[in-house]
Structure formats: C-alpha cells, structure tokens
Amino acid sequence: AQSVTQPDIHITVSEGASLELRCNYSYGATPYLFWYVQSPGQGLQLLLKYFSGDTLVQGIKGFEAEFKRSQSSFNLRKPSVHWSDAAEYFCAVAGGNEKLTFGTGTRLTIIP
Amino acid sequence: NAGVTQTPKFQVLKTGQSMTLQCAQDMNHEYMSWYRQDPGMGLRLIHYSVGAGITDQGEVPNGYNVSRSTTEDFPLRLLSAAPSQTSVYFCASSPRTGYSYEQYFGPGTRLTVT
Numbered sequence: 347a348q349s350v351t352q353p354d355i356h357i358t359v360s361e362g363a364s365l366e367l368r369c370n371y372s373y374g375a376t377p378y379l380f381w382y383v384q385s386p387g388q389g390l391q392l393l394l395k396y397f398s399g400d401t402l403v404q405g406i407k408g409f410e411a412e413f414k415r416s417q418s419s420f421n422l423r424k425p426s427v428h429w430s431d432a433a434e435y436f437c438a439v440a441g442g443n444e445k446l447t448f449g450t451g452t453r454l455t456i457i458p
Numbered sequence: 459n460a461g462v463t464q465t466p467k468f469q470v471l472k473t474g475q476s477m478t479l480q481c482a483q484d485m486n487h488e489y490m491s492w493y494r495q496d497p498g499m500g501l502r503l504i505h506y507s508v509g510a511g512i513t514d515q516g517e518v519p520n521g522y523n524v525s526r527s528t529t530e531d532f533p534l535r536l537l538s539a540a541p542s543q544t545s546v547y548f549c550a551s552s553p554r555t556g557y558s559y560e561q562y563f564g565p566g567t568r569l570t571v572t
Contacts, residue, residue, distance in 0.1 A: 355498075378559050389462075389548060389563040390501075397559075436500060440559045445491075445516070448500040 348373040348441040352449035359427050360457050367422040367452050369437030378440040379420040381411055384451075385433045393435075396420060407431070432456045460484050462564035464549050470570045471539040479534040479567050481549030489552040490532040491561070494518065494545040501548065507532055508554070539571045 349372040359365050371377055378397050382390040394405025401413040411422045420437060437449040465480045483490065491506035503516030507526040521543060523535040532551075536543060546568050550561040 350500075380560070382563075389565045390550075391563075392560060395560060445503060445506065446501075446559075446561060448493075448502075450498055450500040 348377065348439050348447045350437050350439050350447055350449035352435075352437055352452050354452045355450070356453045356455065358455040358457060361429055362426050365422075365424045365427045365431070365454070367435050367437075367454070369420045369422065369449060370418050371420060371437070371439045372418065373439055373441050375441070376415075379411075379413060380438040380440070380446070381405065381409070381420075381422050382436045382438060382448075383407075383433050384436065390436065393422070427454075427456055429456045429458070462549055462551055462562050464547075464564035464567050466567060467565065468568050470572065471536070472572055473539060473541060475539050477536050477539065479536075479547055479549075479569070481532045481534065481564060482530050483532075483549075483551040483562070484530065485551060485553065485562070486529060487551035487562070488529070488554045489561075490526065491516070491550050491552075492522070492524065492532070492534045493548045493550065494543075495548060495566075496545050504534065504547075536569075539569075541571045543569065544571045545569060 351370045380395045381393040384390050396403050396413045434451045434453045436451045438446045462483045488509045492504040493501040495501050502518045505524040507513045546566050548566050549564040552561045
C-alpha cells in the first residue's frame with residue numbers, strides 16, 4: 347500500500363526567506379507525486395506534479411519540487427516566500443491509478 | 459467551465475438524519491471521488507467512480523453511499539448521520555486520459571452533525 351509522511355505539522359517562515367516542506371512516500375514502484383495547496387476555507391489547488399523524467403519539477407506560484415528516489419522524498423521548495431503563501435500544503439502519491447493518498451499536511455505561517 | 463461544483467457549502471444535521479451532498483463536474487471527466495478532511499488527518503478517500511455506473515469503496519466508506527448515473531454527477535449520501543461524520547467533504551474529478559491522475563477539487567461542504 348502507498349503512504350505519505352509529512353513530518354512537519356507547522357512551519358513558520360519570515361517573508362522573503364526560503365522555504366522547504368518535506369514529504370516522504372512509500373510505494374513499491376515509481377510513484378506519481380503531487381503537491382497541493384489549500385488556502386483557508388478553500389478547496390485544494392495543484393501546485394505541481396511528478397510523473398517521470400526530470401526529477402526537478404516546476405510548478406505554479408514559483409514553487410519547485412525535487413524527486414529523490416534514493417530518499418523516497420519529494421520536497422517542496424520556494425526561494426523567497428510571500429505573505430500570500432500562508433496556507434496548508436499537502437503532498438500526495440498515486441500508485442499507478444487515480445487513488446490519491448494524502449499526507450496529513452503542513453501548515454505554513456509567514457511572519458513579516 | 460465551472461469545474462467541480464459542490465452543494466451545499468454548509469450543512470448542520472441532527473444525529474440520525476440523512477442527506478445528500480451534491481457534486482457535479484462539466485469537464486467530462488471519467489473519474490470522480492469523495493474525500494473527507496479532518497484536522498491532523500489530511501484527506502481520506504470515501505468512495506470513487508471510474509465511470510458512469512461504476513463505483514467502489516475507498517479508505518473510509520462506512521456510513522456513506524454513492525451512485526454514478528451520469529458522467530457529470532456523483533452524489534454522496536449519508537444514510538444516518540453521526541457526530542463522527544462532522545467533517546469537510548471534498549469532491550474531485552480526473553480525466554484519466556494520458557495517465558494524468560491530476561485531480562480537480564471542488565470548494566468543499568462543511569458538515570456538522572449534532
């Protein structure tokens with residue numbers, strides 16, 4: 347069975363600082379990996395996805411993520427955060443079908 | 459395109475009542491699914507459908523029923539509401555073509571069972 351671990355429940359970052367959100371997955375073959383963002387009271391919006399090929403993927407809003415098979419990780423990064431990035435971030439894995447398994451989420455707070 | 463729409467946005471039920479959460483999509487997506495979101499638990503799959511007339515259970519199906527009579531609609535029925543079903547419910551759809559697996563989410567329904 348597939349699973350996702352997001353070890354950080356809550357992260358606080360200063361505006362303009364860099365950001366890295368951690369995600370570790372468990373799946374026997376090459377997974378399909380996703381990062382979603384959820385603003386308060388909203389649904390989920392896809393930030394980026396990895397299926398195959400280049401292990402560094404670019405997404406919307408200046409986010410990127412790197413797939414590292416040896417570490418079973420798919421960490422999300424942004425070089426300089428903005429106050430509008432405050433939200434909850436979910437990593438998800440699909441094991442060859444559409445059934446997504448989500449992590450428990452990381453809440454990001456931005457301080458001025 | 460409206461994308462994925464859900465109604466109602468908010469609902470309060472008493473224990474034992476039944477209701478249907480509506481979900482519709484206008485993108486001709488074959489795959490549709492229902493999730494519930496609870497604090498500290500992420501999103502958990504309740505039921506899903508890979509096409510009209512085909513449904514299957516997800517991770518937490520007990521107490522919920524679904525049907526898929528058309529491509530566009532995928533309602534979720536609570537048979538006899540319980541306080542444990544207090545949650546935020548999200549519907550999602552996916553095109554399935556090209557092995558995208560990218561899911562598009564609705565805005566959610568916040569349900570409180572008293």
